[in-house]
Amino acid sequence: MDYKIPHQCPICKHEMRVTKLACTHCPTMVEGEFRTCKFCKLPDDQLLFVETFLKCRGNIKEVEKELGISYPTVRSRLDCVIESLGDHKRE
Known part of the structure; x- marks a missing residue:
């Protein structure tokens, strides 16, 4: 099972x-100190929203x-x- 970092x-x-x-x-492993991306840190609900927003190409009516x-x-x-x-x- 995969868990979110x-x-x-x-x-x-x-x-x-x-x-x-x-x-x-294969058995290859890499050790070090790696940062994750900003999007990886989003909670699941926000990540779903971003994916939907992008899928709808930013069209708010489509997201609705x-x-x-x-x-x-x-x-x-x-x-x-x-x-x-x-x-x-924020404006």
Whole structure:
């Protein structure tokens, strides 16, 4: 079973880093200190929203239809994703 990488230490709440990678086909392993991407840190609900938003090419009306939510909810979720990615500027 594949688990999502924890990005926050359950003890001290600081950032976690990936330190070992393994090939799914052969016994190759790589050790080091690797950062994950910003999108990998998003919670599952925000990641689903981003995937839907991209699939709909940013068309908010299409996102509304796809997810069955209202325009203000789409905007609110988009703002939350932007904030989670580290852009705290809102107009």
